[in-house]
Amino acid sequence: MQLRPSFLKATLAVVRKDLSAEFRSRELLSAMLVFSMLVILIFNFALELEPATRKEVSAGVLWTTFAFAGTLGLNRSMAVEKDRGCLDGLLLAPVDRSAIYFGKVISNLAFMFIVEIIVLPIYSMLYGINLFNPGLLLVILLGSIGYIGVGTLLASMAVQARTREVLLPILLFPIVIPVLLSAVKASSGFLTGAPMTEIMPPLNLLIVYNLIFLAIAFMTFDQVVEE
Amino acid sequence: MQLRPSFLKATLAVVRKDLSAEFRSRELLSAMLVFSMLVILIFNFALELEPATRKEVSAGVLWTTFAFAGTLGLNRSMAVEKDRGCLDGLLLAPVDRSAIYFGKVISNLAFMFIVEIIVLPIYSMLYGINLFNPGLLLVILLGSIGYIGVGTLLASMAVQARTREVLLPILLFPIVIPVLLSAVKASSGFLTGAPMTEIMPPLNLLIVYNLIFLAIAFMTFDQVVEE
Amino acid sequence: MTPKPTLLKIFDWLSVICLIVATYLALVFAPTELVMGQVQRVFYFHIGTAWVGLLGFIFSALLGIVYLVTKDMKWDIVEVAAVEISVVFFFITIVLGAIWARPAWNTWWTWDPRLTTAAITELVYVAYFMLRAGIEDPDRRARFGAVYALLGGLSAPITFMAIRLFRSIHPVIIGAANENQEKMSMSGDMRVVFFFALFAFTVIFIDLFWNRIRLGQLQEKVERLKLKVM
C-alpha cells in the first residue's frame, strides 16, 4: 500500500478536514464575526465618526476590521494543529509540505471570506453605504489572499514560539501593511468612484505583493514547520 | 510552621514575582509596546487622519491603542500562570484568593502604566498634540484601573477555555466599552479644554464603573479560578 | 582567542577618522543652507545613516536566503549582525529626520509615506528580534529569522521608493523623477560633504558589521566552551 496522494488530493483533504471540524464547533467563525462587530463598534465609539467623514474612511475601517479578525482566525487555526501534535501528524504524511500550506491557506481563506460576506452587508446597513460594488469585491478577494497567504506562514511560526499568545499580530502587521494599504487605496477608489487610472496603481501593487508573498511562503513553509 | 502571610504580604509576593519574571524576559512589555505602535500606525492609515480632525479623535485613538495592547498583555500574563500549572500553585497557598487577584491586578497595571508612559510622549510627537495634561493623566489612571480590574478577572476565565487564543477580546470588549467610552469622553474634554461641567459626568461615571467592577471582580474571582 | 585581524584594526581607526572628518565637514565646512539654515547640517548624517540602514536590511534578506540554502550557522550570525546594526542606524535616521522636520515642516512627525514606511520598516526588525527571543532551539531560531528577514527585506526598497510611488512632502534627490519635483539645490561643497558622508558611514557600517560578526563568533565559542565544561 505504498501509494501517495496527488498534491491536489492532499490539499483538498486538509481543506475538507478544517471545514468539517469548523462546521461542527463553529468556534472560529463565531469568534471572528463577534470580534469584527466589536472592532466596528469600537471604531464608531472611539472616533465618533461623522456621517460626512464616514464615506472616506469606510474602506480603512473595513480593512482594519478584516485584519484584526483575520489575526484571531489565523492564530486559532494554527493553534488547533499545534496543540495535540496534529501538525506532526500532517508532516508525517507522504505529501509535499506545500500541499499542507495551500490546504491551510484555502481553509483560512474560506473562513475569511465567510466573515467578509457577513460583515459587508452589516457594515453597509450600519453606515448606510452601499458596499456591493464589483470592484470592491475584487479588491477584497485579492487583499484577503495576500493577507492570508503571508498570515498562514507567520502563524505557523508564531504558534511554535514561547510567546505565542502575543506574537502573531506583531509579526504579521508590519509585513502585511503594504498589502492592506494598497487594498485600502484601491477600495476607497472604487467606493468614491475614482477614475481607473487612480485605482490601477494600488491594484497592481496588490497583485505584485500577492505573487511575491505566495512565492516566498510556498518556498519557505518547509523550513518553518521542520525541526 | 502553620503561619499564614497577611493579605498585603501575599499580594506583594505575587507582584514581586511577576515583576522579576518580566524584568528578566521583558517579553510582555516589548510585545505591548510594539503592538501599540502598530495600532497607532494602522489607525493612521485606515483613517487617513487629517490634521483638523486629529485633536478630536486622538483621545479615541489613544484609548483604542491602550485597549488592544492591554488585551495582549492580560492574555500573556494569565497564560504564564496557566501553562505550567502555576495557577494551581497560587491557589494552593493559604492566602485569600482576592490577594492573588489584587496581586495580578497590580502587576498588570504596572505593565499597563509603563506602556502608557512610553506611548504618550511618542503619540504627542507623532501627532503634535501635547498630551501632558494633568487631567488627562488622571483619566488614564482611572481608565486603566477599570480596564485592568475587569480584564484580569476575564483573562483568568479566558485562559481556562478551550478557545483561549481568541476568547479574551470577545469577553472583555463588550463589558469594558462603558469604561472606555467615559474615558474617551473625559480625555477629549481635557484635551479640548472643555469646561469642567462637561468633563465631570464621564469622570464620575468612570469612578462609579471602577468601583462596581472592582467590587464584582473582588467577590467573584474565587468562583472563576476554582473548579 | 584569535587576535583582531590587522585589517579590522585599520578599519577601526579609519572609521573613527571618517566620523571625525564627516562631523567636521558637516558642521563646519559645509556652507549654511540658505532656506533652512544650520539645521540642514543634519542632512549629511540623516542620509548617511539611512543609506547604510536600508542597505543592511536588504543585505540581511539576502543573507537569509543564503542561510536557508546552506543551513550554515555562520550566515545566521552575519544576518543578525546586519539587522542589529541597521536597526540602530535606521533609528538614528528617524530621530535625525524628526529633529530636522521640526524646523523644516514645523512638526516632529507627519504621516507622510516616506516617514510611515520608515517607521514600519523599523517595527519589522523589532518584531524580528521578538520572534527570535521566543524560540529556544537555535536552528529553528535561525530559520525563522531568515524567513522573516526575507519577508521584511521587502519593506526596505518600499521605504526607499515610497516618495516615488506616492505623493509625499519628503524630498527626492537621488534620481528625481521629474524636474518640477521639489529639489534641494546642492552647491559643489555640499555635494562633496554629501558624498563623503555616504562614504564615511559605509566605512563605519562595515567596521561595526565586522566587529559584530566577530562578537557573534566569540559568543558561539563561549557557548561551546560552556557546554564542554558542563
Place this chain on the structure above:
Amino acid sequence: MIEVKKLVKRFGMKAVLRGLDFNVQPGEFVALLGPNGAGKTTFLRILASLSRPSLGDVNVAGYRLPNQAAQVRARLGVVSHLPLLYADLTAEENLDFYARMYGIPDAPSRMTEVLQMVGLEARRRDLVRTFSRGMQQRLAIGRAVLHDPEVMLFDEPYTGLDQDASSMLDEVLKSVAAQGRTVVMTSHDLARSEDLATRFDVLSRGVIVASASRESLGNANLLTFYKQALAA
C-alpha cells in the same frame, strides 16, 4: 488525618465521584489505584481544595473543606504532574516566592535545607527553564515540602521519569513517610506503589471498591488484588 464521607463530585450532569468514603490515619501512606478516568485526579484536587465537592463531607488535617480551606492549605503539600514552577525564575526565586505565599519564617535557611534535600543546591541560581524533566520534578517536590506540610498529595509523580529520577523520588517519598507525614499518591505503577505504600485503595467509577493494608495483603500479589477489586 483525612476523613471523607459520601463525597459526590459532578461535572454538569456527569457524576465523577459518587458517594466516596475515605479515611486516612496520620502517618499512613495510601496508594490510590484505579483505571483511567476513575476520578483519582478529581479526588485529589478536591482534597487539595482546588475543586469543590458537590456533596458530602471532607475533612483534612482536622479542618473542613471547603469552608476552612485556608487552614487546610497551610498544612498541605501537593505534587501534580505539572511542575507548578515559573520558567522565567530561578530555582531559588521560585522557592522564595512560595515561601512568601506560605508565610514561612526564616525562609533562606529553610530554602537551603530543601534544596539540599532534593539535590539542587548547586543549581539554585539557574533558571527553571534550563532544568531537565527530572530536575523540575525534584524542585516541584522541594516546593511542596517547603512549608513542612502534615499531609502530602502526589498525582502520578513518576510519569515520564527515568530510573535514576524514579529512585530519587522513591527516596524522597520514603523520607517523607518516615517523617510521619500522611501521604496519598495515585499511580498506574503497581510495583512502585507496592514498594512504598502502607495501604492500597482502588478507586473505580467514582467509589473506593477495595482497600487493603500492606499486612492484610500479605503475600498476595498487588496486581491480583487490583484486578479482583475491579472485577467485583
Place this chain on the structure above:
Amino acid sequence: MIEVKKLVKRFGMKAVLRGLDFNVQPGEFVALLGPNGAGKTTFLRILASLSRPSLGDVNVAGYRLPNQAAQVRARLGVVSHLPLLYADLTAEENLDFYARMYGIPDAPSRMTEVLQMVGLEARRRDLVRTFSRGMQQRLAIGRAVLHDPEVMLFDEPYTGLDQDASSMLDEVLKSVAAQGRTVVMTSHDLARSEDLATRFDVLSRGVIVASASRESLGNANLLTFYKQALAA
C-alpha cells in the same frame, strides 16, 4: 530496515546525538532505553523525518533521509505521546482524513478493519473529544497502522495508561510484531520492554552504549544490563 551511521544531531551548539550507529533488521522489535534527556525522542523524530540530521547517514525502509523523506513517510507509522488526533472530528473522520493523506485505496474497509483491531468499532461516530486517554491512545495506534507501514516507531506509548489500556497496547504491539513489522519503541518501563522486545538498546549521552538481543541477555535481568550499560 533501519540503518543509521554516525548520526549527529545538534541543537545549536549542543550535540544531543553524537555519532550514533544503529541497525535494525526487518522484523526486529527494538526497545530503546535510556535516561531522561538521552536523546531518545530526538532520535525517533529523526527516523520519522520530522527532524533533520545534522550529520550522518540515515536509511529507513531502503530510502535515504532527508532526501527521500516522502518515500520513507509512506512506509512509516508513528505513535508519539501526543495523540495526533483532531478533537472536533469523530474517530471515523480522523481516520478518513489520514487515509486521504496517505492515499489509501479502498479506505472504508481498511478503516473498519483498523477500528475493529483497536476495539473502537462501536464508538466510530463519536467525537474524539469525548474519548478517555486510553481510547485516544488506541485510536492513535489505529491511525499509525492505517497505511500498513513496514516500520513503526513508538515514543513512550505506555505513558499515563492504566492496566487495561496497557494490556490492550501489549496485544496490539505483539500483533504488530507478529505481522513481521519492524518496531522501535522507547520506554522507561523495563518490565514491559522485556516482555515485548527482541532486542534492547541503551542510549546514553547521544550514543548507543549497549545492545543485547533477547537470547544474548539470557537469564540476566534487564535492569542489571541497563544499569551496567549506563555505568560503563
